[in-house]
Amino acid sequence: MPPLLPDTGPQRVIAASNFVNTVGSGLYLTAGVLYFTQAVHLPAGQVGLGLGIAGFVSLAVGIAVGRLADTHGARGVYAITLVVRTAATAGFVFADDFWTFVLAVCAATGAQAAGLAARSPLIRHYGGDRPQRFRAYLRSVTNIGISLGALLAGWVVQVGTHTAYQLLVVGNAVAFAASAAVLVLLPPVAPVPAVDGPRRVALRDRPYLLLTALDGIMAIQFKVLTVAIPLWLVEAVTAPRWLISGTMLVNTVIVIACQVRASRAVDSPVAGGAAYRRSGVAFLVSCSLISLSAGAPTWAAVTLLMTAVVVHTVGELWHAAGGFEVSFALAPRHATGQYLGVFGLGAGLAETLGPGLLIALCITWGRPGWYVMGALFALTGLAAPLAVRWAQRHQPLDPGEGPAGHERTPPARRAPVASMPQS
Structure with a gap:
């Protein structure tokens, strides 16, 4: 089993924010489509079309927001994506026609993709010598959070009332807001100075x-x-x-x-x-x-x-x-x-x-x-x-490692990087 808590305070803050976030994601992944078909009464075909449109919209968002996280500070940009996702998810309550649904789900899906990109510099900065291993830990946390969210969503589906589905949406939005609030405890990461070259x-x-x-x-x-x-x-x-x-x-x-x-x-x-x-x-x-x-x-x-x-x-x-x-x-x-x-x-x-x-x-x-x-x-x-x-x-190359455009020496010729101590 993975360790219950990461090694450092910032890692614990990121893990806690991720856990709360994924409980909300578990709610939506399990019963989100049912909310729009059973509570809002949109045809299943329209729901599928709207989700497809949102998927394509989200593809372009991650790159732009990832660059903002690099140059303007990852913590603040990541928190903003969670706030946008909170507002968009809360907007599901008012999505009673196809185009309002498309607008809300595009904003929520786009904010999700943007958040994953904006969180990456935080993982790299606070992940120690092996941020990849910390990312693996976060994936375990993600599965726990989604499982708990799915259990809560199971109650909503079992009850099946309009009020129960609306509580699911509200709980989803609250989870994203709480995830953003937890980030206040995380020390900010300084923006990376812009470098010469293509944007x-x-x-x-x-x-x-x-x-x-x-x-x-x-x-x-x-x-x-x-x-x-x-x-x-x-x-x-x-x-x-x-x-x-x-x-x-x-x-x-x-x-x-x-x-x-x-x-x-x-x-x-x-x-x-x-x-x-x-x-x-x-x-x-x-x-x-x-x-x-x-x-x-x-x-x-x-x-x-x-x-x-x-x-x-x-x-x-x-x-x-x-x-x-x-x-x-x-x-x-x-x-x-x-x-x-x-x-x-x-x-x-x-x-x-x-x-x-x-x-x-x-x-x-x-x-x-x-x-x-x-x-x-x-x-x-x-x-x-x-x-x-x-x-x-x-x-x-990263800035300061050599002339611009120079190819990095193959790893086989470089000194090995020390690994994070195993728990």
Whole structure:
């Protein structure tokens, strides 16, 4: 299990803010769509269209706000994103038509993407010698918070009244406001002075953009458990429906318990590329097992699916650890927010396009689609180490480390960086 509390005071403040934030996120992820369809009575098609529009809007926000966090102070910018998210979420109460809903959900989703980019410089500044490991700790905290939020949302769905759904929205907004308030306890991070060169330097870093694209393809795996497996269970497998909740529970427990441990050995970009490769193989195996569950007896289907979920979750741990490492290690310190905002584009595209791709391949096409999806994950994992090596050869220098435009010495020739003491 990860340590209950991080080592330093600032890390504890960030973790506390993240925990409160993700309790609110758990409320919305579990019952947000139901609020708009059951309480506001918007057609499901309109809700899906509005969420798709919000997803595309959020893609561009992270880069711009990440740069603001670098140049104007990450704590203040991150707090502002949480305040905007609070106001936008509270606005759900007044979203009684399609366009008001689109406006509110675009603001909330955009603020969420902006917040992830703005938080990155804080993680790097206060994360010690190994901010990637602190990021892994935050992912465990995130899963705990979302699980608690999901439990509260379950009560709302069970009651099912308009008042209960409105309480869910209010509780969601309060959680984001409380998350912003906790940040008052965090010492501010000084802005990074502007440097000569292009303003959108991250968008000109082709190796980093390639890694972003590869991570986006790999990030489709997050939708396997929440979109593909539930539909597969309903349409193709003779297994009890409670298995949908069982798969999510197994995944959540393993992530909470093992994400920090899985990240300990991923301590360099090369190790990050290798973690991507291992995760691709794990996803190929899990997709194959899921495909084999179709038409199998109930006991065999349950065994195959639960084994697939465990293997998939191991791959998820490696994928997350690899992403934490390469996204931080290959980003120059003076542009952390901007680079991490760009890296978030991959996950944003997976969030927007992943469900449709999985449904088309794995549900509509059926068993062959699972093998195609697994092969796509495996090939992406094989390409990641090559992309990492390219990015290392062309990694931009931080100010003061050498002449502008000079390529950084490959890590193999540099002195190793000391690691954070393991808890």
